[in-house]
Amino acid sequence: MTFIPKPKIAHPSLPKNDLGLTRRDYEGSLSTLCAGCGHDSITAAIIEACWGISMLPENLVKLSGIGCSSKTTAYFVSGGHGFNSVHGRMPSIAMGANAANRGLYYIGISGDGDSLSIGLGQFCHAIRRNVNMLYIIENNGVYGLTKGQFSASADIGTKAKKGEVNQQPPIDPVLLAMNLGAGFVARSFSGDKAQLVPLIQAGLKYPGFALIDVLSPCVTFNDHEGSTKSYAYTREHYEPVVEADFVPFKKEISTEYAPGEALPVMLHDGSRVVLRKLDDDYDPSDELAAHEYVQQHIARGEYLTGLLHCRPTQDSEFHALNRTPETPLNQVPFERLNPGAKQLGKLLARYR
């Protein structure tokens, strides 16, 4: 991976968002992933999503671990800080960063190896802590950088490029996240930008841990006949069940929701996600029902996509539970943190 900056030349007719910025302002350096990699489509969706909600680029913190997916944080929003950490440990960096400054957007990009094998523990505990971040797993079922070993998300019976058949059951991040009480759990497909963009916007605005598991085929090591994570297989087996629209705060007044059809979920800043169910039997706000529904479809070999589970979790968000102030901890003046010489004498009284 060499570093190739993109020239910043924008055509004057490019559309601008509320901040007067074009999509080009949300790009990063050039991707060095394989041509046709699903991850690049996700990067494009993130750029679109951030532009669409008029996010200040410097307010986005991009975090990742190690792997093909983790490289992509360099490919979008170059105006935001990025932290490419160590394998499987992105969630802890995200937790610390978020603890220090609650006022920014945190997006973590990970892969199935990074999150479901080496980083499974940190992934689970970030959910338990309900750290306010959008966590995207770019899921392709293989290790790309080390050339095609199965990952923990590989399905039983799926075939590797060299013919080996996977025998071990997969770990499904969506079911796992629901089990652990995540309040925002979605699945999507890198090839469905129309579905992915509003999901990313909603996930960024969601006041708690938001997971999007994005099926993102690896064109080099897992796009062949017999693979259950190929473009062809995914297109055949994926089924959108909930459409999610992201409605920014200012549009709220003009939007009407027909009862029974749409399910608005209020977000912290007054914006909302509107879920439109495509299957009447499915209730995405009910954790248990959602879990069972998703599991049944997995058993049939189908990938349900959309915002599969969503409920408000403000109360259990990390900063809410820890009663930290609105002022980010990294901006609390030193005078308020240091008790001073006089107080030291009092604190030491019991040691005399």
Next chain:
Amino acid sequence: MSVASNGSRINDFVIKIATVNGTGSASANTLLMKSIFRSGIPVMGKNYFPSNIQGLPTWYEIRVSKDGYVARSGKVDIMVAMNAETYARDVRDVAPGGYLIYDSTWPRPALLKRDDITVIGIPLARLCNENFKGVRTRILMKNICYAGVLAALLDLDVERIRELLAETYAKKPALVDANMQAIQLGYDYAKTHFDCPLILRVEKMDKTSGHIMIDGNTAAALGCIYAGATVAAWYPITPSTSLMDAFKNFADKTRIDPETGKANFAFIQAEDELAAIGMVLGANWNGARSFTATSGPGVSLMSEFLGLAYYAEVPAVLFDVQRVGPSTGMPTRTQQCDLISAAYASHGDTKHICLYPANPEESFYMAVQAFDLAERLQTPVIVLLDLDIGMNDWMCRDLQWDDSYRPDRGKILGKEELEKIEKFYRYLDKDEDGITYRTFPGVHPKGAYFTRGSGHTQFGTYTEDSADYQLVLDRLVRKFTTAKRHMPKPVVVGHGKAKAAIVSLGSCDGAVREALDVIEARGLHLDYMRVRAFPFDEEVEKFLADHEIIYVVEQNRDAQLKSLLTLETRVEKAKLRSLLHYSGLPVSSKFIVDGVLGDLLEGRRTVAGGVV
């Protein structure tokens, strides 16, 4: 060590108390020690406890030292043998001329076969069974009762004991009476049946005013509060846990906004040490002062992240409260065995700033200094305490705070500075001191950069180019040269002209200082240098160059300090002679005296450790 010419041993002796853990003996021992301290007499307390909650042998050693020595002397004058299981060994440990106090409710004639000590039998269990109800209460009170016995034998002020109990049980006054009753039972029995006081006894002094009794973990936690740390992340591990507990306790007292009830700190119990250090890096990277505390096994787990922090230049403060290794080792015993693993934690060419406090007082100041150094040098700082410093109560000078202190945040570009510059390069050495400028997220789009543990150029971009990679790696060496100027200086004792010297660090200090006095009394003068930081500076080099024979005193098997000195200074290896103590108990002055004199006077090289 000194014996007064009249044979009396006033304010100069060692009491060792052998009990079973989980029986409340800690309160009795603290009570005894604190009452001696409040009588103005310098005192030291060491707890030798098992990695267990209830039922295993535990010892507490109290050294009363009119001269203010803070280390173990290496002998026991009074043994309170309350544990039948260790009784035989405890009887053996008493120095000739010493005393044995035991519970005579159940006679143990077979074990009392020493005629060079005085045996004092007190029917503690019987006294408590007759006076208290309930099994648990009787067990607890039996321990308080021996404190009463010692009060009579040592001539302790009973009123002072009552005062301490009243403070401890301010919210449960009924307990004050029950405890005082137990004290009185022991006190009266001893007074009635034995000649009180013994020749070993206490006499009021005025040597403890302006001092406190505090453990190093508490003092270090207080340092973190005063340094302005806001994010504390950790995973429980003995013996570091009490540092985090103390931080939480102080933060609850000092960091909750009285008006809003909001907490100006985040306290995060991580899922493991890997996550704990990850959180610390994330928070520091994002501009909050953040730290963790752990022990040797935790440092092993944190190593990968420490390498990232070194190379990507992320500040971090880590307290390593060392315990006995290797592996799980003996988790409740002390050692200085992570000197090398801390200095070089992680793969690749990696080095870390290490600080070596000698006692709780220094742990407080060095905790503050650690944050300043971490941010000034943009790298992890590891503060190496050990179980002895961290968990034992030490008498130290009252901690002082200068309200004019402001944190040294190092080189940070804020919004205004970023507005003015054309372009920001994270790893460009503009000041040629090896330290570059950093920025925080959310401040300005011009400040954005990409932090990575992979090869990067001085401009902050990814690279696999040899020259670009080496440029950054070589600058990190320059940064470490700069670091030497910021390190706390070594402490040097003596006139500097002696042929032989002792070099040591951390909690060995008390034992070394006492040993120097004893050796001096034998007519030999040794100089002494206590190193306080890694990397070593020019003063360390000079001291090593100025002496012909250098005893390196440390508490590990493999001579880790000696190895570091050999690797990182110009010293001739042949000049360094090791005195290694690694039994898990704090090093005693006797061990050092025997080692140095044995070598200097008799040519007996003592490289291996003993249990003294």
